[in-house]
Structures are given as C-alpha cells and as structure tokens.
Amino acid sequence: MKQEIKLPEVSEGVRVGTVTSLLVAVGDQVKNDQTLLELETDKAVVAIPSPLAGTISEIHISEGDVVEIGATLMWLETAGEAAETKAETGMLPETPPAEEPLGSPTETETTVPLPPPPLPPHHPTAAPVDLTGIRRDDRVAPASPTVRRMARELGVDIYQVQGSGPGGRISIEDVRAFVKTTMQRATGGGITPSEFPGLHAQRPLPDFSRFGTSTREPLSRIRELTADSMSYAWSTIPMVTQYDKAVVGPVEEFRQARNNGTGPNGKLTMTAILIKICAAALRVFPNLNSALDLAERELLLHDFINIGVAVDTPDGLLVPVLRNVDRKGIEAIAGELNDLADRTRRRRIKPEELEGGTFTISNLGGIGGTAFTPIVYPPQVAILGVSRSEMQPIWNGTGFEPQLVLPLSLSYDHRVIDGAAGARFLRWICETLEQPLNLVMKN
Amino acid sequence: MNDPIPPQSQLVVIGAGPGGYSAAFRAAELGLQVTLIDPGERPGGVCLYRGCIPSKALLHVAKLISETEEAESIGVRSAKPTLEVQKIRAWKNGVIETLTKGLGGKADKLKLTTICGTARFKDNHTLQISTATGEEGQLVFKQAIIATGSRPVLLPGIQTGKRILDSTGALELADIPKTMLVIGGGYIGLELGSAYAAMGTRVSVVEMTADLLPGCDRDLVSVLKRRLDKNFNEILLNTRVMELKEQKNGVAVTFEDKKGKQSRRRFDKVLMAIGRRPNSEELGLDNTSIRINEKGFIVVDGRQRTTEAGIFAIGDIAGEPMLAHKAYGEAHVAAAAAAGQNSIFDPRAIPAVVFTDPEVAWCGLTETAAREKNLKVKTAKLSWRGNGRALTLGRHDGMTKLIVDAENDRLLGVGLVGPGAGELIAEAVLALEMAATGEDLRTVIHPHPTLSETIFDAAQMLFRG
Numbered sequence: 001m002k003q004e005i006k007l008p009e010v011s012e013g014v015r016v017g018t019v020t021s022l023l024v025a026v027g028d029q030v031k032n033d034q035t036l037l038e039l040e041t042d043k044a045v046v047a048i049p050s051p052l053a054g055t056i057s058e059i060h061i062s063e064g065d066v067v068e069i070g071a072t073l074m075w076l077e078t079a080g081e082a083a084e085t086k087a088e089t090g091m092l093p094e095t096p097p098a099e100e101p102l103g104s105p106t107e108t109e110t111t112v113p114l115p116p117p118p119l120p121p122h123h124p125t126a127a128p129v130d131l132t133g134i135r136r137d138d139r140v141a142p143a144s145p146t147v148r149r150m151a152r153e154l155g156v157d158i159y160q161v162q163g164s165g166p167g168g169r170i171s172i173e174d175v176r177a178f179v180k181t182t183m184q185r186a187t188g189g190g191i192t193p194s195e196f197p198g199l200h201a202q203r204p205l206p207d208f209s210r211f212g213t214s215t216r217e218p219l220s221r222i223r224e225l226t227a228d229s230m231s232y233a234w235s236t237i238p239m240v241t242q243y244d245k246a247v248v249g250p251v252e253e254f255r256q257a258r259n260n261g262t263g264p265n266g267k268l269t270m271t272a273i274l275i276k277i278c279a280a281a282l283r284v285f286p287n288l289n290s291a292l293d294l295a296e297r298e299l300l301l302h303d304f305i306n307i308g309v310a311v312d313t314p315d316g317l318l319v320p321v322l323r324n325v326d327r328k329g330i331e332a333i334a335g336e337l338n339d340l341a342d343r344t345r346r347r348r349i350k351p352e353e354l355e356g357g358t359f360t361i362s363n364l365g366g367i368g369g370t371a372f373t374p375i376v377y378p379p380q381v382a383i384l385g386v387s388r389s390e391m392q393p394i395w396n397g398t399g400f401e402p403q404l405v406l407p408l409s410l411s412y413d414h415r416v417i418d419g420a421a422g423a424r425f426l427r428w429i430c431e432t433l434e435q436p437l438n439l440v441m442k443n
Numbered sequence: 444m445n446d447p448i449p450p451q452s453q454l455v456v457i458g459a460g461p462g463g464y465s466a467a468f469r470a471a472e473l474g475l476q477v478t479l480i481d482p483g484e485r486p487g488g489v490c491l492y493r494g495c496i497p498s499k500a501l502l503h504v505a506k507l508i509s510e511t512e513e514a515e516s517i518g519v520r521s522a523k524p525t526l527e528v529q530k531i532r533a534w535k536n537g538v539i540e541t542l543t544k545g546l547g548g549k550a551d552k553l554k555l556t557t558i559c560g561t562a563r564f565k566d567n568h569t570l571q572i573s574t575a576t577g578e579e580g581q582l583v584f585k586q587a588i589i590a591t592g593s594r595p596v597l598l599p600g601i602q603t604g605k606r607i608l609d610s611t612g613a614l615e616l617a618d619i620p621k622t623m624l625v626i627g628g629g630y631i632g633l634e635l636g637s638a639y640a641a642m643g644t645r646v647s648v649v650e651m652t653a654d655l656l657p658g659c660d661r662d663l664v665s666v667l668k669r670r671l672d673k674n675f676n677e678i679l680l681n682t683r684v685m686e687l688k689e690q691k692n693g694v695a696v697t698f699e700d701k702k703g704k705q706s707r708r709r710f711d712k713v714l715m716a717i718g719r720r721p722n723s724e725e726l727g728l729d730n731t732s733i734r735i736n737e738k739g740f741i742v743v744d745g746r747q748r749t750t751e752a753g754i755f756a757i758g759d760i761a762g763e764p765m766l767a768h769k770a771y772g773e774a775h776v777a778a779a780a781a782a783g784q785n786s787i788f789d790p791r792a793i794p795a796v797v798f799t800d801p802e803v804a805w806c807g808l809t810e811t812a813a814r815e816k817n818l819k820v821k822t823a824k825l826s827w828r829g830n831g832r833a834l835t836l837g838r839h840d841g842m843t844k845l846i847v848d849a850e851n852d853r854l855l856g857v858g859l860v861g862p863g864a865g866e867l868i869a870e871a872v873l874a875l876e877m878a879a880t881g882e883d884l885r886t887v888i889h890p891h892p893t894l895s896e897t898i899f900d901a902a903q904m905l906f907r908g
C-alpha cells in the first residue's frame with residue numbers, strides 16, 4: 001500500500017525546519033528507522049527516520065526547502081501487513097529516548113580487517129566490554145548491584161548468566177560458575193588455562209644439545225591453532241578410518257573434456273564434484289552432518305550442509321567453508337571453491353569464511369599417496385580424505401580391466417557413527433562417483 | 444565559590460547542582476584535582492535554591508496547616524493558623540543557606556577549585572570562563588563533566604513577571620495570592636499548587652491531557668485526585684490555555700476545552716509548570732563533537748561519556764528522568780569513570796516521588812507499562828484503610844501496589860500513594876535492586892505499627908488462592 005510520510009514533531013516549539021540533506025531518492029528501498037533526510041531547525045540538525053520499510057515512490061521536497069511540521073515529505077510504497085498497523089497513525093513514531101546510548105564502541109568494530117591471519121575461534125581476546133546493552137529496560141537481569149559489579153569487573157555479560165536463586169536471582173556463585181564453565185569450554189576442560197590450551201599435556205623436552213644443534217622458530221598463529229585443534233580432536237574423539245575406492249574413469253573423462261573448453265576460474269576439480277556428492281550423501285546419512293553435545297546428552301542434527309575444504313597455504317593448513325552446498329550445482333560450487341582456495345592461499349580470506357563447517361574434505365590427490373587417515377575437525381563428526389587416483393586392474397568377472405581408481409578414506413567420530421554406518425556412507429559416495437544418477441534418485 | 448581561574452585542571456565540572464557537586468566531590472575523593480564552575484554563590488543548583496528543598500519547605504508549612512485543620516475532627520481544636528509570610532520565607536531561606544553552606548564547606552575541605560561564573564567550550568580541551576566578577580579566562584582540562592541541568596519551559600511568547608511565575612518565582616513566595624492558576628498537572632504544578640492551596644490561595648489547575656501525573660498508574664493518581672479535588676478550587680482536564688494576558692490587577696486567561704469551547708477567566712497569579720528543558724544551548728557544544736538529541740539532551744553512553752572523548756554529561760542535561768537522585772547516581776558513575784574505574788549507570792529502578800498530600804511514589808515497572816508490553820504479571824493492591832498506623836495518623840487514604848512477574852514471583856515494580864509514601868518507596872527500590880521476590884517481601888519482618896507493613900501485607904496477598 002501507499003503511505004504518506006509527514007514531517008513529525010521534532011522538538012518542542014519547533015514549527016519549521018530546513019532540509020539540509022536528502023538522503024534517499026525515488027525508487028530507493030528504505031528500512032524502518034532509516035534516515036530519510038536531515039532537517040535543520042533553530043535548535044539542532046535532526047535526522048528524520050522512515051516510519052516504515054518500503055520503496056520511496058514520490059518525493060515532495062528538495063534540499064534547501066523550508067518545511068512545516070506535518071507537511072508531506074514523500075510517499076512510500078509498503079509491502080506486507082506488518083507495516084500497516086503502524087501506518088494507520090499516519091505519523092512517525094517517537095524518536096528514541098535520550099537514554100539510548102549512541103555512538104557506542106561496538107559500532108566501529110563490526111568491520112573485520114582482512115590482512116591479519118584469519119583465525120578460527122578458541123581465541124579469547126580482551127575485547128572491550130560492550131556497554132550498549134546495559135539499558136535493556138523491560139526484563140533486567142535479576143542480580144544485586146554487588147553481583148553486577150563483580151560480573152562487570154570479570155567482563156561477564158550478566159544477561160548470559162543463569163541465576164539459581166528464587167525468581168532466577170543471580171548470585172556471586174552463579175557468576176563464578178559461569179566463568180568456570182566458560183573457561184573450561186574455552187580450554188577444552190584443561191587443568192590450567194594457557195595460551196596453548198591443546199598443548200597443556202606436553203612433557204618437558206629433552207636436552208637436544210647433547211645430540212647436536214637445533215634452531216628455534218616461532219610457531220605461526222595458524223600452526224598454534226592447528227596444534228590446539230588437532231590435539232583436542234585426537235585426545236577427545238575416538239576415531240575410526242574407513243577405506244574404499246571408486247572407479248572414476250567416466251567422471252574424470254567428463255571433467256577433463258569440460259575443462260578443455262573453460263578458463264581457469266571455471267575449472268572443474270574432482271574436489272568440487274566430491275563436495276556435491278558428499279552433500280547428497282549427508283542428506284541420506286544425516287547423522288554424519290551433526291555435532292555431539294555430551295553435556296546435554298544430545299546430538300545436534302544440522303539442517304544446513306556446509307562443507308569445508310582443507311587448503312594448503314605457506315603458513316599452514318586452513319579450511320575455508322562452502323555454505324549450503326546441497327542447494328548449489330556443481331558448476332557454482334566449482335567457481336566458489338576456486339575463488340575461496342585462491343583467496344585462502346593469498347591470505348585474503350575473511351574469518352567468517354572459515355566458520356560454520358559441518359563436514360570436511362581433505363584432498364591430497366594432487367600430491368600423491370595411496371591412502372591416509374584424516375583427523376576429524378571438531379565439532380564435526382566426519383572428514384573425507386582423498387588420495388591420488390591411478391590405473392588399477394579391476395576384475396570384471398571374467399578378466400582384469402584397467403580402470404582409473406580413486407582411493408578414499410573416511411574418518412569419523414565413533415561415538416556418533418557406527419562402523420556399519422561409516423562404511424555405508426563411504427560406499428554411497430563411491431557408488432555415486434561411479435553412477436552419478438544416484439545424485440538425483442532421492443530428490 | 445570565588446577562586447581565581449586556574450590555567451588547567453585534571454577534571455572540570457560545569458554546574459554545581461546535585462549532579463555537579465556530587466561528581467566533583469566523588470572525583471576529588473578518588474584523587475583527581477577538580478575545578479567546579481557554577482554561576483551560584485555556593486554549590487546547590489536548582490535542587491537547593493529553586494527546586495526540591497524550598498518546595499519541600501513550603502510543603503511542610505502546608506502540612507502543618509492542613510493537620511491543624513484536620514485535628515479538629517479528632518478533638519484537637521486550636522485557633523485558625525495565621526501565616527507570617529516573611530517569617531516563612533526567612534525560615535525557608537535559612538534551610539537553603541544551611542545546606543548550601545554545608546556543601547561549600549565540603550568543597551573547601553576536599554580542596555576543590557570553585558569558580559563563580561559560566562563556562563563555554565572553545566574546543567574539546569579548553570573552556571572560556573566568565574566569572575561573576577567580570578574576570579575572563581581560559582581553562583585547559585583533561586576531562587570534563589557537564590552538569591548544567593535544566594530550566595522551566597514557558598508557553599511560547601510568554602515571559603515571567605510579577606503575575607506570571609515559573610516554579611522559581613513561585614518558590615520565592617513573594618506573597619500569598621487570592622487566586623492562582625497552575626498550568627500543568629505534573630508533579631511540579633501539583634506540589635506547588637498544594638502548598639499555595641494550603642496557605643489559603645484558591646488554586647485552579649489546568650491540564651492539557653486527560654489526567655494528572657502522566658507516567659503514573661491511574662489508580663494511584665485517583666487516590667491523590669480525590670483529595671486534590673477538595674483542596675483545589677478546580678481541576679480542568681483536557682483543557683488548553685489559549686492566551687495569557689497580564690493586566691493591572693490579574694492575568695486574563697483564555698481556555699479551550701476538548702470540544703473547542705473557549706472561556707475567559709481572571710487569576711491573581713499564574714504558575715507555569717509545563718515541563719523543563721535542558722540547558723545545552725549556551726555551552727559552545729558546537730565547538731566540540733558532542734552530540735545532542737532533538738530534545739536538546741546530550742547523548743551519552745552507559746559510562747555517561749559523550750561523543751567527545753574525555754567529556755561526560757550527567758543529570759538533567761543527559762536525559763530523562765530529570766531528578767536529583769538520578770543525577771547523583773550518574774555523578775558517581777562519571778566520576779569513577781573519569782578516575783579510570785569500570786563503572787556503569789545501570790540502575791534497576793529510579794524512584795519517582797510526588798510530594799503532594801498524599802504523596803505518590805513509584806519505582807520499577809508500572810502496571811500500565813506492564814499491560815502495554817503484554818508482560819505476564821501479578822499485582823497485589825492493598826488499601827491503607829486497614830493499616831493501623833494510617834488510621835492512628837487520622838488518615839485512611841492510601842494504597843500499596845506490588846507488581847511481580849507471574850512466572851517467577853520476582854518483584855518488577857511498586858506503586859504507593861499515601862502520607863509518607865516518599866519515604867516508604869526506598870524499601871521498594873532496595874528490593875528491586877536486590878532482585879527480591881514476593882516471597883522475600885512477605886518473609887521480612889516489618890516493624891509494627893508502621894505504614895511499611897502495607898508492603899508486607901500486600902506481599903501476602905500475592906500468595907492467596
């Protein structure tokens with residue numbers, strides 16, 4: 001529906017104002033509360049927000065105009081019913097009260113600079129305390145001033161603490177318990193929180209100088225985090241690796257034929273094809289697309305399928321994540337993968353592009369090898385290892401045939417996945433590589 | 444307040460009202476070297492000179508008069524009180540002097556540099572200062588706290604004079620007029636109107652909206668209104684003042700009611716109490732990056748920091764509610780933050796008290812707000828009719844209301860009306876800050892016989908049925 005926007009009351013006693021800048025044009029999509037124009041009154045320059053979301057259809061004023069309170073500024077084309085209740089009043093809502101903190105520290109911190117090494121979580125930095133949420137007025141955290149002060153000094157957001165007292169009252173003990181469990185989660189239950197949480201179990205090194213000289217080299221940040229993550233995975237996840245192989249001659253033939261006609265960015269890789277097949281396999285075997293919550297005694301089954309791909313960089317291994325791959329075609333996946341891998345190697349990847357994976361593929365085929373045991377990347381529960389394909393004699397019932405064979409290995413969290421399920425999952429992948437029609441049999 | 448202008452200061456506090464002086468004192472206690480600037484002779488500001496304190500002095504006079512009158516009905520008869528206006532005024536001013544002298548003494552003891560004058564920002568580290576004695580100078584500061592408060596709003600085109608007063612004029616108590624119109628049914632108008640009414644003025648109150656005391660629950664207001672209807676000559680609701688004309692022997696006022704019907708009346712005096720506005724215009728804020736909002740309040744964050752690094756704002760200038768005790772709270776936060784401490788203004792409740800007779804006081808969530816936000820709450824309303832202490836005071840008009848979370852019994856708000864409600868509300872504020880539940884309130888032993896038992900009894904009601 002079409003909605004008139006009038007100049008609301010901006011300040012007591014102010015009747016008119018001058019439009020100093022017009023910030024929207026006809027056809028612009030505006031959000032609720034988005035600033036439409038700035039008005040200069042004899043007291044101050046005031047931003048006039050849009051009362052509704054919609055598209056600007058007409059503008060009746062221009063910069064420099066003197067406008068009276070109540071005059072029509074513009075017309076807005078709104079969609080949907082949500083906006084209509086507000087629209088009935090015909091006037092703008094009151095501007096927010098003075099107490100709402102503006103210009104708060106968080107506003108400036110939302111953009112992430114790219115150059116520094118992109119890092120996965122597990123990395124508690126001393127971020128400044130966010131003060132913006134303090135005046136949440138309708139449901140306040142039930143804690144006494146002393147408790148709130150202690151939380152503040154520890155950098156704890158009191159709103160995240162679950163109170164154990166009557167009416168959910170938060171005590172000093174509740175804040176302590178919150179800090180304790182948070183620290184345990186951050187350090188993987190370590191005894192002493194340290195900068196290398198995963199390495200806390202390391203024994204002292206022997207005196208190597210007895211045997212010869214060694215040089216010391218600082219660990220890169222990626223190496224530190226890899227060390228942490230891998231020791232955590234190895235020491236907490238009982239893993240099994242399942243091996244299998246697939247005849248990939250026809251798929252490989254298709255792939256190469258296709259690549260002969262395309263540029264480097266449109267290059268189709270075996271990994272891209274495997275991503276699509278794994279996405280389909282994870283739909284058939286949803287338990288492999290999950291996370292284990294032992295504390296709650298629950299398995300989190302993800303509705304989304306985000307597949308990470310291990311990328312070798314000069315500084316170490318990084319795992320960029322392709323999102324919602326089950327909803328993308330192989331061509332789109334291939335393009336996205338090439339871009340992600342390229343930016344990862346050049347260290348131009350954003351931290352959020354390394355997050356959210358639910359399954360990982362590690363393809364060492366380009367280098368060689370016949371098989372390997374990848375390590376599950378927690379909190380995921382499975383990872384697919386890909387080795388180099390090679391011509392092998394395959395018995396076809398009457399004789400040996402030369403076939404291009406791709407060796408695959410699947411490591412999985414045995415707490416979540418039984419051997420039979422792991423074997424079936426990997427078999428499904430192999431069969432689909434051999435008969436891609438499987439991809440569309442179920443959906 | 445008569446020190447010379449120092450060339451520089453670690454912390455300068457502009458304005459010596461409740462916010463300014465307590466921020467200056469606190470900061471000095473925390474080890475900062477502080478300069479306090481105010482146009483007044485001594486610290487105190489509106490609260491002491493033109494607000495809380497003088498109005499309470501006049502309301503005390505009002506109370507003595509009405510109690511003498513009421514005493515008749517319980518068998519204590521005395522001659523009708525006569526008022527010596529001059530003596531009342533002198534007593535009131537004496538109270539102010541005692542208090543402001545106390546503050547001045549504390550400022551000296553804490554070795555504050557105090558300047559009697561005004562200040563304007565030249566840039567984000569320099570103030571241009573003009574003292575009351577005509578001296579001009581510049582002061583370079585590391586940090587500053589703005590606490591310049593607010594002033595009464597007047598109707599457009601109207602100026603105060605002999606017959607048209609704002610709250611400041613009314614508190615001066617020049618005389619006791621025969622008739623007075625109070626424009627505005629908020630707490631300032633009702634308090635001052637009550638004081639004048641008790642001293643013998645026929646008071647009319649005119650309010651533009653449908654009821655008195657906006658923001659307060661209607662059931663509390665109605666208890667007050669029952670008594671005000673008796674004490675005031677009339678209360679005109681839904682009525683606008685269209686015109687004020689100061690004449691030789693009165694003020695001619697034109698009203699317009701809801702239906703648009705106009706009428707003209709004459710009053711000896713008119714008191715304008717339609718609100719207050721922050722004093723942010725004369726500070727030279729344009730020379731800094733400090734932002735003010737469309738109502739003229741300085742925009743601050745949870746530490747009371749403005750958008751200019753190192754400059755804080757507290758009290759009325761930093762936003763509603765414009766109350767001295769809110770300023771105290773903010774003052775301590777700003778002073779601690781200026782001294783490098785991790786402080787935040789994060790109260791669970793800021794009590795509001797209207798010092799009429801009966802008093803009205805509330806804190807936390809109001810029932811109206813709970814309904815607007817669709818919160819699941821339980822309320823307990825207890826009339827003071829059954830309270831022993833109220834009856835032995837010769838009163839039975841009063842109500843205590845508790846609002847608790849229906850799910851977990853946690854106290855969310857308290858509303859009180861009755862004599863002494865302003866003192867009683869402190870318990871409710873403490874309870875809210877401590878996240879108390881209805882169970883807590885009904886378990887705590889309250890002294891008998893007191894009005895505070897109404898809180899205890901109301902809490903019991905939450906557990907019936």
